Amino acid sequence: MPRPRMSIGTYGAVNLAEVQPGKWRARTRYRYADGKARQVERFGLTRAKAEAALKNALLTIEDGLGGELKPTTTLRVLGQAFLAHKRDLQRSEGTLETYGYAVTAHITPRIGDLTVAEAKPSRLQKFLTTVHRESGPGAAKNCRSSLSGMMALAVSNGAASRNPVRDIERIAQHKGKRGSSAISPEDLPDLMAKIRSTPSLIEKDTIELLDFMLASGWRVGEVCALDISSVDFAAGTVEVVATNVRIAKQGIVRQLVPKTDASARVTPLPDATVAMLKRRHHRLKASTSLLFPSHVMTLRDPSNTQRELRDVRHQIGYPELSTHTFRKTAATMLDQAGMSATEIAAFLGHKNPSMTQDVYMNTLKGDTRAGAVMQEQLKGMI
Structure with missing residues (x-):
């Protein structure tokens, strides 16, 4: 009966011999990724050292050869x-x-x-x-x-x-840590009034950015990347085509690929929000086509915007406030208006409605209706 063929990346019996006094040779046949078995040998001062040298060499013998990966690739x-x-x-x-x-x-x-x-x-x-x-x-x-x-x-x-x-087991978050919470409808007018009277947010031109987040449900990086070319004033919509990210050794980059495929979306806006974008464009167009740039008219850093809010949240009485709060609040408003999980997921740019349901709201009860819903919910606040 023929001897069974060695598997790719394995070797046969190790033969040891003392080729001269104080010099041992360890030799075996190793089957490479191309299917061919070739002889491999290593030497050592003792029998044990020669065998160890051979086995160590076999662990990485194909790493530098290029081509497909092998079981012995590190x-x-x-x-x-x-x-x-x-x-x-x-x-x-x-x-x-x-x-x-x-x-x-x-x-x-x-x-x-x-x-x-x-x-x-x-x-x-x-x-x-x-x-x-x-x-x-x-x-x-x-x-x-x-x-x-x-x-x-x-x-x-x-x-x-x-x-x-x-x-292997999935990674569990620390118990009790679920991130930002939505602001209740009863507290929202108070929050927005306090935000509008905060000097540092006024100085950094952050207030209307937060207004836009509340009306659109966009991620902060998406808002920071918004360009006038993505706005359709006649239709009252904005399109997500990019997000701002910080890249090592490059700084802030306007990345033309949104977070996920589902992130690329068109969002209907309340009339007041469309009017606010028009005012911003008229004010900023001589310096930039961005609608929410930094105070020096460059790409805005989402992390800086998050920090601006963290720096004031205790003094305005909302210690858990973050930029993500506005996104979750928008989702909750649509939920309370009776929109479906699928419609809200499309509005937020979530790939899976189940994620929207599990993370962004408690109990879910339409993308084209979202603008009208947000206009009604935010009447008098933006």
Whole structure:
């Protein structure tokens, strides 16, 4: 009966011989990714050292050969291949930076020397638990997502039979931490009055930006990127085509790819909000086509805008206030007006209505009706 064929990335029996006094040779046959088995040998001062040198060499023997990934490819090499793959797919700069930080700051230093074959669920789980404990759930989630993409690439290249990340636990947020809450209709007039009388928000030209967030339900990065070319005054709509993000060594960039495919959307606005955009364009057009630029007429940093609100929220009596509060408040208003989860998800730019239902409101009861609903809900406030 013929001897069974070795699997790709495996080797046969190790033969050891003392070729001269004080010099040992360890030799075996290794089956490469091209299907061919070739002899590999290493030397050492002792029998044990020669065998160890051979086995260590076999772990990374194909890493520098290029071509498809192998079971012996290290996670260090796989991580770089994964980032290159994402760049080839023209993922956004923000997405690439998030993946890149997870790979270079966490995955490579801690488990970069593991091979694809050694990336077992138990080892990856231990790694993610450590990241969660030391750097928080956000970092752990980014690492989990990056590892999942890395191992999926390994599976597609035949280097692994199954993605081990599927078999590890998902990252849980700290209990009781659910982010911003919506402002109740009873408190909204008080909040908006206090915001309009806050000197620092007036100085930074932030008040009308917050008005727009409340009326549109847009993300703060989307508002900061709004250009006059995206406004249809006749129809009373604005279109999301970009978002502002901070990129390492580049600064603030107007990224022409929204956060998700669902983020690219047309939003109907209340008449008062359309009139406000007209006034802003008339005032700013000599300096910029942006409608919510920085105070020096450059791209506005979403993080700076978030910080401006954090700096005053305690003094105005709303300690949990954030820019995301306005997005959640818009969703709650549409919910109370009886719009469906699907309609509200389209308005907010969510890919899945279930996410809208779970995160943005308590109980959900239409995209084209949204402008009229918001006009009625915000009458007298903007």
